[in-house]
Amino acid sequence: MTTTHHVAELARELSRSLTEMRSYLRRHMQCKIKEHQLDISFELVEILAYLWRKDGVNQQEIADIIIKDKSSTTYLIDNLVKRDLVKRVEDGNDRRNKLIYLTPEGRLLQEKFYPPVIALFETATQGIQVAAMEKAILLINKMNDNLKQSL
Amino acid sequence: MTTTHHVAELARELSRSLTEMRSYLRRHMQCKIKEHQLDISFELVEILAYLWRKDGVNQQEIADIIIKDKSSTTYLIDNLVKRDLVKRVEDGNDRRNKLIYLTPEGRLLQEKFYPPVIALFETATQGIQVAAMEKAILLINKMNDNLKQSL
DNA sequence: ATATATTAGTTTGAATTCAAACCAATTTAT
DNA sequence: ATAAATTGGTTTGAATTCAAACTAATATAT
Numbered sequence: 001m002t003t004t005h006h007v008a009e010l011a012r013e014l015s016r017s018l019t020e021m022r023s024y025l026r027r028h029m030q031c032k033i034k035e036h037q038l039d040i041s042f043e044l045v046e047i048l049a050y051l052w053r054k055d056g057v058n059q060q061e062i063a064d065i066i067i068k069d070k071s072s073t074t075y076l077i078d079n080l081v082k083r084d085l086v087k088r089v090e091d092g093n094d095r096r097n098k099l100i101y102l103t104p105e106g107r108l109l110q111e112k113f114y115p116p117v118i119a120l121f122e123t124a125t126q127g128i129q130v131a132a133m134e135k136a137i138l139l140i141n142k143m144n145d146n147l148k149q150s151l
Numbered sequence: 152m153t154t155t156h157h158v159a160e161l162a163r164e165l166s167r168s169l170t171e172m173r174s175y176l177r178r179h180m181q182c183k184i185k186e187h188q189l190d191i192s193f194e195l196v197e198i199l200a201y202l203w204r205k206d207g208v209n210q211q212e213i214a215d216i217i218i219k220d221k222s223s224t225t226y227l228i229d230n231l232v233k234r235d236l237v238k239r240v241e242d243g244n245d246r247r248n249k250l251i252y253l254t255p256e257g258r259l260l261q262e263k264f265y266p267p268v269i270a271l272f273e274t275a276t277q278g279i280q281v282a283a284m285e286k287a288i289l290l291i292n293k294m295n296d297n298l299k300q301s302l
Numbered sequence: 303a304t305a306t307a308t309t310a311g312t313t314t315g316a317a318t319t320c321a322a323a324c325c326a327a328t329t330t331a332t
Numbered sequence: 333a334t335a336a337a338t339t340g341g342t343t344t345g346a347a348t349t350c351a352a353a354c355t356a357a358t359a360t361a362t
Binding site for chain 1: 157159163167168169170171173174175176178179182216217268269272274275276277281283284285286287290291292294295297298299301302
């Protein structure tokens with residue numbers, strides 16, 4: 001096996017491990033959602049999680065953060081609006097924009113989800129050093145830069 | 152910010168970077184698919200890619216490798232069967248199993264896709280050392296083990 | 303030997319996802 | 333100033349995904 005193929009193999013393996021991790025995270029969150037008997041999907045919680053940190057952002061920002069395309073984001077935000085968890089507000093500075101704000105109900109959900117989310121990440125990172133994680137992030141971000149530039 | 156929250160934050164950031172990478176890989180592959188004017192989806196190619204290395208595996212194995220649930224795998228394999236790229240063969244050793252084999256057409260596609268897949272991973276890993284990649288894989292697999300054990 | 307639990311694959315229903323096309327608003331180029 | 337390009341969000345269509353339920357086959361427990 002040449003070096004090239006070895007690297008390709010590692011990249012493939014990395015991609016697979018990443019997919020697996022994503023899958024586990026999703027499953028765990030689904031368990032939490034069930035425990036709390038909440039009628040909400042993992043994908044909606046994902047958006048809410050970002051809004052809990054900072055709301056009043058436009059849809060494109062949300063799409064960038066959660067790595068989904070515009071139409072998926074519209075679909076999910078429509079859903080959140082329907083459940084009265086967020087509201088859309090026109091942006092006075094740029095009429096193309098819709099700013100997404102949490103409603104009081106949307107904020108309340110944070111109490112239910114914040115501790116389990118933290119616990120989940122703690123579980124995931126048990127026995128792993130901060131420095132190692134930082135290196136992994138840098139590596140993947142480097143890969144993402146490489147891929148981004150060739151699109 | 153406490154250490155716990157710092158780690159949770161890094162885990163979140165890692166998860167996002169991973170999702171981003173997955174998204175880029177998918178987009179790149181879509182470009183290749185378009186270039187070759189092939190009527191096939193990224194998800195189907197993903198399965199074929201594993202079969203090119205080793206066919207004659209049951210569906211559950213495929214599902215494990217591509218990290219999808221059983222029903223999604225059935226759906227995609229149905230699709231591949233419909234396009235005459237793979238065939239299902241009953242497993243004499245265990246009647247529950249269906250073994251999935253490539254057809255001659257399915258094999259032919261390898262020529263089209265193998266070089267661009269390698270090129271893609273090369274692009275992704277440019278400027279990245281093998282040792283660093285191996286460390287990242289180990290780290291993510293450790294995280295996956297942690298998550299798996301608590302499901 | 304029989305009952306129970308587990309496994310592989312299928313079916314069903316609904317949610318999610320993306321690509322493509324579109325429109326209005328804004329930015330950039332001429 | 334005007335034309336062209338880009339951007340944010342929406343709509344549409346089809347593919348994909350998962351959860352839940354199911355059946356037949358196999359493994360495990362009694």
